[in-house]
Amino acid sequence: MLTALTADHAPSARPVNDRARYARAIEASRRARWDIDVDVIRGRNLDLSHKFLPDGLSRMRQFSFLSPAQQLLMSQVQGRTYANIFGLVERFIGTKVLQLSGNHWLGDQTALEALVRFSDEELKHQALFRRLEAMMAACMPPGYRTVADPNDVACVVLSRSTWSVLALTCHIELFTQAHYLRSIQPDDSLSPLWKDVFKYHWMEEAQHAVLDELEWTSEDRELTMREKDLAVSDLVALVGAVDGILQAQSVADAEYFMRIAGVPARDGSAVRAGMLSAYRWQYILSGVQHPHFVKLLTAMTSDAQMDYIQSVLASLFTH
Numbered sequence: 001m002l003t004a005l006t007a008d009h010a011p012s013a014r015p016v017n018d019r020a021r022y023a024r025a026i027e028a029s030r031r032a033r034w035d036i037d038v039d040v041i042r043g044r045n046l047d048l049s050h051k052f053l054p055d056g057l058s059r060m061r062q063f064s065f066l067s068p069a070q071q072l073l074m075s076q077v078q079g080r081t082y083a084n085i086f087g088l089v090e091r092f093i094g095t096k097v098l099q100l101s102g103n104h105w106l107g108d109q110t111a112l113e114a115l116v117r118f119s120d121e122e123l124k125h126q127a128l129f130r131r132l133e134a135m136m137a138a139c140m141p142p143g144y145r146t147v148a149d150p151n152d153v154a155c156v157v158l159s160r161s162t163w164s165v166l167a168l169t170c171h172i173e174l175f176t177q178a179h180y181l182r183s184i185q186p187d188d189s190l191s192p193l194w195k196d197v198f199k200y201h202w203m204e205e206a207q208h209a210v211l212d213e214l215e216w217t218s219e220d221r222e223l224t225m226r227e228k229d230l231a232v233s234d235l236v237a238l239v240g241a242v243d244g245i246l247q248a249q250s251v252a253d254a255e256y257f258m259r260i261a262g263v264p265a266r267d268g269s270a271v272r273a274g275m276l277s278a279y280r281w282q283y284i285l286s287g288v289q290h291p292h293f294v295k296l297l298t299a300m301t302s303d304a305q306m307d308y309i310q311s312v313l314a315s316l317f318t319h
Contacts, residue, residue: 022114028207029117050191052079056183062274087129092154094122141260147248164234166216173209175287220300232305250275
């Protein structure tokens with residue numbers, strides 16, 4: 001745990017321009033509103049002749065020893081987990097947003113509406129990913145499994161400080177946008193339905209990141225340095241918990257992939273290492289390197305706190 005470096009500070013007032021940002025998030029929510037069946041699925045099925053996850057996210061260069069058919073299957077296995085991890089994290093995100101809305105029940109009704117819309121959209125996203133999993137289960141070979149229960153994960157995450165949960169959430173919302181814009185959107189080789197799921201998901205996540213930032217910076221203004229030290233330690237613990245899930249899921253996915261792809265046992269260590277590296281990139285490292293996340297986190301932490309966070313992340317870069 002970090003040692004407090006400065007004296008306690010007094011809570012500060014919310015900036016006057018925050019209300020305008022909440023209002024803009026509402027307008028963005030109204031413009032982006034979509035329906036699972038009418039707009040996204042549209043009576044279509046997944047096309048297994050196409051990849052799900054683009055090479056930049058699946059880190060396909062690590063799997064050069066696989067045949068083209070095996071690489072296609074690798075993208076689909078990773079893509080299945082990619083969708084399921086989003087469904088997992090949105091359970092605790094939606095719950096936390098509902099909790100935070102209580103701060104505005106008898107206060108700023110614009111902020112309240114923005115957060116209610118946020119929670120409603122997260123519930124819809126969970127439903128979308130459940131639908132997608134059912135479709136993947138119907139067309140992919142049996143034996144795939146998820147290692148983490150969404151409710152169990154939510155209980156662990158929500159037991160930590162609000163500051164740390166909002167930091168983790170903002171990180172997730174930001175890398176969601178980066179993944180879509182930089183990797184998914186430009187790739188015409190992906191399954192059209194799978195690609196559209198993440199297009200419509202991205203459309204609503206864009207304003208969620210704004211709301212995460214508003215709530216996170218508001219919470220930050222209320223903390224003393226001693227409380228911040230505890231919150232930073234909580235964030236590090238949450239990153240460790242996420243990594244634990246990724247380690248377990250990468251092993252399960254490697255076993256599933258090797259069985260259905262006919263990969264020899266001698267390549268097992270390379271498959272497992274490649275999957276873990278890809279998952280750490282997707283769900284941790286691509287987010288903590290996001291320029292806006294780095295800017296926010298740096299502004300809200302001391303040099304010693306940032307050094308502590310970076311030392312933990314460095315261990316993930318070296319594996």
